[in-house]
Amino acid sequence: MSHGKALIWDILSSLPDEPKLIRAGGWSTVLFAYFLARLSALAMVILSVLEQTGPVSDCRLIAIISAIFQIISTAAASYLFLRRVHAVYFGNKNVQYFFSFLWIAGVGASFLLIYDAIHGYREIADTKHCIRQQDWAAVRAAFAIPVVFDNLVYFAIMHKILSTHQTGRGRGWRTFFLPPKGLPHFSRAVLQGGQLYYLITNGINWTRLSFSTNSTIVPSYQVILSAATVALTSVMACRVYRDLLIETLDEVRTNNRELTGPVFANGRRVDVPLSLAVETAPSEVQSCTDCEGECTAFKAV
Numbered sequence: 001m002s003h004g005k006a007l008i009w010d011i012l013s014s015l016p017d018e019p020k021l022i023r024a025g026g027w028s029t030v031l032f033a034y035f036l037a038r039l040s041a042l043a044m045v046i047l048s049v050l051e052q053t054g055p056v057s058d059c060r061l062i063a064i065i066s067a068i069f070q071i072i073s074t075a076a077a078s079y080l081f082l083r084r085v086h087a088v089y090f091g092n093k094n095v096q097y098f099f100s101f102l103w104i105a106g107v108g109a110s111f112l113l114i115y116d117a118i119h120g121y122r123e124i125a126d127t128k129h130c131i132r133q134q135d136w137a138a139v140r141a142a143f144a145i146p147v148v149f150d151n152l153v154y155f156a157i158m159h160k161i162l163s164t165h166q167t168g169r170g171r172g173w174r175t176f177f178l179p180p181k182g183l184p185h186f187s188r189a190v191l192q193g194g195q196l197y198y199l200i201t202n203g204i205n206w207t208r209l210s211f212s213t214n215s216t217i218v219p220s221y222q223v224i225l226s227a228a229t230v231a232l233t234s235v236m237a238c239r240v241y242r243d244l245l246i247e248t249l250d251e252v253r254t255n256n257r258e259l260t261g262p263v264f265a266n267g268r269r270v271d272v273p274l275s276l277a278v279e280t281a282p283s284e285v286q287s288c289t290d291c292e293g294e295c296t297a298f299k300a301v
Contacts, residue, residue, distance in 0.1 A: 003228040004045040010235045011038055017246055024245060030083050034238055037076035041234035044069035048227035055128030062130065063117035071110045073230050074146060077237035078103055081153045081197070084241075088160050088190070099153065106145040112138035120219065132220040139223065143209045146233075150205065154198040161191050193240040201233050 021031060047066040056062050082103045089095040116136045124131050208225040211217060 003231040004042075004049065007038075007042055007045060007231040007235055010239065011042065014238075014242060017242060020246055021242060030080065030241075033076040033079040033083075034241055037073050037080070037234045038238055040069045040073035040076065041230050044073055045227050045231050051130050054130060056130060057128065059121050059123045059130035060118060063121040063132075064114060067113040067117040070113060070226060070230050071107070073234050074110055075103075075107045077233050078106060078146060078149055080237050080241050081150070081194075084190075084194075085153050085156055088157050095156070099149075099156070102145075102149050102152065106149050109145045110142045112136075112142045116142075116223075132223060135215065135219045135222060140209065140212050143205075143212050147202070147205045147209055150198060150202060154194050157194050158191060190244065193244050197236045197240045201229075201236050204229050204232055 021034070044066055047062055047069065050056055051059070051062050051066060082099055085099050086096050116132075116139050120132050120134050120136060121130055122133050123129065204225065208223075208229045211225060212222045214222065
C-alpha cells in the first residue's frame with residue numbers, strides 16, 4: 001500500500017505544474033505518454049490491492065486487466081526515455097533505430113504478462129481470494145527486457161553527454177560536476193536526471209527480476225513487487241521529465257523569451273536537440289558560439 005500512497009502523493013503534488021507542461025509544447029506523444037504512465041500505474045496499483053486483499057468475483061479477469069495496465073504504464077514510462085535518447089542522438093539514425101527496436105521488443109515481451117494472468121491465477125477454493133498458482137518462465141523475459149532497456153539508455157546518454165563535453169572542451173573527467181568548469185547547466189540537468197531515475201528504479205527492477213527467477217519462492221511472491229515497481233518507475237520517469245522541462249521553462253522566463261527547444265553544442269551550430277516537449281527539432285535553431293557548450297534556442301516574443 002505504501003507505493004500506492006507514494007504514487008497518489010506524487011500525482012497530487014505535481015498538479016500545479018502540469019498546466020505548464022501543456023502550455024510549453026502543446027499536446028504531443030511525449031506528453032500523452034507522461035499522463036498515460038501515471039494514470040495506468042494508478043489503476044494497476046488499485047487492482048493489485050484488490051487482487052491481494054479481495055474479495056473479488058473473478059480473479060482471472062482482475063489479473064488480466066491489471067496486467068494490461070502494467071503493460072501500458074511500463075511502455076509509456078520507457079517511451080519518455082526513448083524520446084530522450086532520440087533527442088540526445090539526434091541525427092544518428094542507427095542509434096535511434098536500435099533503441100526503438102529495443103523499446104518495441106520490451107513492449108512485446110510485456111504482453112507475456114497477459115498469458116501469465118490467464119493461466120497462472122485462480123480463486124482459492126470458494127473464498128473469492130486470488131492466488132498465483134504456477135510459475136511461467138515467460139514472465140522473466142517480460143521483467144528482464146525493461147532492465148536491459150533502462151541500463152542501455154542510461155549509459156548511452158551518459159556516454160554522449162560526457163564524450164561531447166570532453167571533445168568540445170578538452171577538460172578532465174573530474175571536472176564534469178564541478179562548476180563553472182564542469183558540465184554546462186542544462187547538460188548536467190539531463191545527466192543527473194537520468195542518474196536519479198537509474199539509481200532508484202534499477203534496484204527495484206533487478207529485485208523484481210531476481211524474485212521472478214527464484215524457483216524456491218512461491219509463485220505469488222515471485223511477482224509481489226510488480227505493483228511497487230510499476231508505481232516507482234512511473235513516478236521517477238514522470239518526475240525526471242517534468243523537472244527538466246519546468247527548470248528549462250523557468251530559465252527561459254527569466255530572460256523574457258519564448259522557448260522553442262533546448263539544445264547543447266560545442267561552440268558551433270547545435271546538432272543535439274534536447275527538446276523533450278516537442279516531436280522534432282525546432283527550425284529556428286541558432287548557432288551556439290557563446291554558450292559554454294550548450295544553448296537554448298529562442299525566438300523573439
